[in-house]
Amino acid sequence: MTVTSTSSAASANGSSVDHLLAVADRIIGEALPGEQVEAVVVNESETEVRVYEGEIESFTSSKSQGFGIRVIADHRQGFAYAGSLDEGVIAETLQEARDNATFGTADDQLGMAEPDGRPIIDLGLFNEAVASFPNEAKIKMALDLEKAVLASDSRIIGAESSDFNDSVSEAVVVTNTGIRVAGRDSGSYVMTSVLAAEGDDTQTGFGFSVGRDPADLDIERAAADAVDRATRLLGASKPATERVTIVFDPFVTAQFLSIIGGTLSGERVLKGRSLFADRLGDTVASSMITLIDDPTNVKAFTANEADGEGLATRRNVLIEDGQLNMFAQNAYTARRSGTTSTASAVRGYSSTPGVGSVALSLVPGDRAQDELIAGIDNGILVQGVAGLHSGVNPVSGDFSTGAEGLRITNGALGEPLREFTIASTLQKMLLDVVEVGGDIEWLPMSAAGLSLVVNDVTVSGD
Amino acid sequence: MIEESVLNQTLSTALRNGGDFAEVFVEDRKSSSALLDDGKIEELTSGRDRGAGIRVVSGETTGFAHTADLSADGLRQAAEAAGAAARSGSGGVNVVALSRQTSKAPQDVKILPETIAKGRKVELLNTADEAARSMGGAISQVTASYADGRRQILVANSDGLLTGDDQVKTRFFVSCVASGDTGMQTGRESIGRPLGFELFDQYDVAELGRNAAQRALTKLGARPAPSGSMPVVIGKGGGGVLFHEACGHGLEADLVAKSASVFKDRIGEQVASPLVTLIDDGTMGGEWGAYAIDDEGRPAQSNTLIKDGILVDYMWDELRARKEGRASSGNGRRQTYMHLPMVRMTNTYISNGATDPADIIADTPSGVFVSQLGGGQVNTATGDFVFGMTEAYLIEDGKITEPIREGNLIGNGPEVLMAIDALGNDFEMGSPGTCGKDGQGVPVGDGTPTLRVTKLTVGGTAA
Secondary structure, eight states: OOOOOOOOOOBOOOHHHHHHHHHHHHHHHTOOTTOEEEEEEEEEEEEEEEEETTEEEEEEEEEEEEEEEEEEETTEEEEEEESSOOHHHHHHHHHHHHHHHTTSOOOTTOOOOOOOSOOOOOOOOOOHHHHHOOHHHHHHHHHHHHHHHHTTOTTEEEEEEEEEEEEEEEEEEEETTSOEEEEEEEEEEEEEEEEEEETTEEEEEEEEEEESSGGGOOHHHHHHHHHHHHHTTTTOBOOOOEEEEEEEOHHHHHHHHHHHHHHTBHHHHHTTOOTTTTOTTSBOSOTTOOEEEOTTOTTSTTOOSBOTTSOBOOOEEEEETTEEOOOBOOHHHHHHHTSOOOSOEEOOTTSOOEEOOSSEEEOOOSOOHHHHHHTOSEEEEEEEEEOHHHHBOTTTOEEEEEEEEEEEETTEEEEEEEEEEEEEEHHHHHHTEEEEOSOOBOOSSSBOBOOEEEEEEEEEOO | OOOHHHHHHHHHHHTTTOOSEEEEEEEEEEEEEEEEETTEEEEEEEEEEEEEEEEEEETTEEEEEEESOOSHHHHHHHHHHHHHHSOOOSSOOOOOOOEEEOOOOSSOOOSOGGGSOHHHHHHHHHHHHHHHHTTOTTEEEEEEEEEEEEEEEEEEETTSEEEEEEEEEEEEEEEEEEEETTEEEEEEEEEEESSOTTHHHHOOHHHHHHHHHHHHHHHHTOBOOBEEEEEEEEOTBGGGHHHIIIIIGGGBHHHHHTTOOTTTTOTTSBOSOTTOOEEEETTOTTOTTOOSBOTTSOBOOEEEEEETTEEOOOBOOHHHHHHHTSOOOSOEEOSSTTSOOEEOOOEEEEOOOSBOHHHHHHTOSEEEEEEEEEEEEEOTTTOEEEEEEEEEEEEETTEEEEEEOOEEEEEEHHHHHHTEEEEBSOOEEOOOEEEEETTEEEEEEEEEOOEEEEEEEEEOSBO
C-alpha cells in the first residue's frame, strides 16, 4: 500500500515559503504583454525509516524542490517543469513553456484561475512538531511498531516492513491574473505489513496510523490492525460463485468512493467520459448516499486550504440523498461548462491542473459494522480488494476486483475467504447500497471510509 | 557529468563514519510529451530532472540521501546525511580507485527525439486522432499522447566501479471511447521502445488509432463476462502479464529473503508445467525493459528463472547478492535518483511452444479467450494474483464467439503455473508496461505465445 499526502497551497508564513514566493514572483515578472503566466513552486522534505528484524533496514532523508510554469498566449497553452530551483534552469524552463504554447490548439476558454472573492482560511495543516522530531524518536517508533506486531500473536511469523515516515511540504501558486497563495503542511505515518502463518497457509495484512503530529500516531492500533487482517484470513478457502450482499470494510469503501469521485469530474463530463454526464438532478444512487468533497475538513488527512490553481477550497456536495447535485470543476472546465470553479484543480509541479476530488466522504449512518452484519443472512465482508486499476473501467462502469474477506451467515462472521472476485457496475452498485455505516474513518487517501452494505454483487469463485 | 575526483571524495565522505559499501548514482533526465484530447492539442510539456542519490551500506542498514545540487558541496552534504544514517561501525572499507567500465547498449538509437521539431510530434497526434475517428460516428472521443525521455545515468561505488548509460525511450498511446445503446466502451493501443524517433519508421500511428477504435467498437456489443472457474486461453504478446504477476514478483530475491514469497526454498523443484521456461532478459534489444546497465551499474543479463517447469534461480540486486555471496543478476533498478534500488524485472517472457494456436482454441470446448490484458497485481506471500482483461471473447464449441465486457481474473500463482496445458508456437512480446513495487514504477516488457490455463476464475457478472 502506498500512503500519499497532498501538498497544499495556503496562507502561511515562514522564510522558505517566502523564498518560494520570491522565485514565483520573479517568473511571473517575466510575462510578456498579452501572456498569462502561472508558476507553481514546491519544496518538500521527507524522512523514512524502515526496520526489519530489529535492525534499521534503511534510513532515507530526502529534500526536493521543483517548479512548473504554465503559459497561455494567443489562447494556446504550454507547460514546462524542472526538479530544481537553479537560476539558469528557471529561464530555460520559461522559454520551453512559451515555445510549447505555440503548438497548442487555440481555445478561447483557456485561462488561469482568477480570484473569486473567497478568502483562504488557515486550517492549521502545518505542525512544528514534525520539523523538530528527532531521528532517534523516528527510529524508535518504527522499532516499537515491529515489536508490537511480533509480540501480538504466535501465528505472526514476521513483518515484511515496519516504517515511520514524516514530511513537510511547502507550495506556492502565483499568476499574473491575481492569484498569489502560499502554504505548507506536515504529515507523518507509521505503517507495517505483516505475515501470519498456520500450517502451510500464509496470509498478509497491513496496518497504519496517520497524523499531522508524530505524537498522534497510534502504534498499538497500527500493529493490531495488521495482525488482525492477516490472522483472520488464515485457513481461507475459495467461495462458490453466487450473487450475495456485500459489506465493504471502511478501507475498501474509500477506494470505491475515490473511483466514483473520478466519474464526477467536470473534465470527464466535457469530454464524454463520464457515466453521469447529462444526469444532473437525476437519482443516480440510493437515497442513503450523500457524497461530499470537503478539503476544508481538517479531519481529512488530505485537507487543503487552496486547490492547485490557488483558489480557496470549499465544501462541495456532489450527490445529495441519491440525487446528482454537481460536478467538480477547475477554472477551465468551469468556464467551458458555463459555471464557476469548485476549487477542484489537482496537480503537482510537474503537471497542468486536472480536476479531482481530494477529501471525499459519505454522510455516515447510525450503526456500527457488527450491527450491519447482524441483519444479513448470507453475505461476505470484503476486507481487501486487488486490481482496481485493471478490472474497473470508470468510463463503461464495469467493476470487477479480486477480493478477500469473511463469510457472513445468519448475522455473524464466519470462515475466511480468498481468491475470488466481486463484480457489478458502478452505476448499479450506487443504486444497490442498502445501508451506510456509522463508523466513519479518516484515511490517508482521497476518501474517508465507512462500512457500506451493497446488495446483489456477483461473487466469482469455484 | 561529474569529475572523478569529486566522485572519489564523495564516496570517502560517505564512508568516513564506517560502512561496508558506498555508491553515488547520478541521473539527468529530460522528457517531452504532447497530448491530444477532445480534438485539440491540449498541451506540450517539457521536463528536466537532475540529481544524485547516495547510499551507504553498513551491516544490515542502508543510509540514503539525495540531492538536486550536483556541486561538490551539494554531494558532500548528501554523502554526510547518508553516512550518518548508517550506523558507525569499526573503521569501514576504503574506497577502491575508480575504474571506468562500459557495457554495450542493447540497441542503437538512431534519431534522438530532442532533435525532432515539436511540430512533427504534434502531427503524429493529429494523424492518430483522424484515423481513429475515421472508424465511424460511434467513436465519440479520442486521446493520443506522445512521450520521449532521455535518461543519462552514472554509477560510482566504493568497489571501484565507474560506469554510465544513456537511455532513450519513445512511446505513443491512443485511447478511444465508443458510444452506443449499451453505454460507453473504451479501447487502447500503445507502443514504446528504447529507441528514438525511428520508432515511427516501425509503426504507423494511423493504424494504431484505427486498432484502438476497433477495440472500443467491438466491445459496444459485448455481453457481461461469465463468472466462475473455467478454461482460459491467453493470447500471445501481452499475455505475458500473467507470468509477471503469477511468479515474476515472487522470484525477486528481496521478497524471497523476507519469506514474502511462495517460491522461497523451492530452487530445483518443479513449480510449473514442463511446458514453461521463464526468462527475464534485460539485454533484449528494442524491448521496453532493456538497458545496458542496471541502476547499480551492473550489465544487463539474460536470466533463466524457470527451465522446463523447474525453478532455476531468483532475480538479484547488489544488496541481496552481497548477502548471499554471489553476483547480482543485473536486476537492481530504481525509478529516479530519489529512490533506493531494489530487485525488479526487465523483459519477462515465456519461451515459444510447439502448438498451432488455432488448435489450442479448437481443442477448448468452452471458456474464455483473453486477447488484450490490462495489468495486474499479486500478493507474493500468498501467491494470489489478479489481472485484467480489456479485450476478451467467449469460446464456445472450440470457436471464438462473442466479445465480453471487462473484468479481472483471479488465480493462485503456483496453481496456475502447474495448470498450463498448452503452449502455442506464436511467441510475441507485448506492449510497453510500467511495473509498480513499493511506490516505484519502472518500465518493463513481457511476452508469451498463446497458452491455455485449464482453470482460472473469471470475474464477470453473468452466470
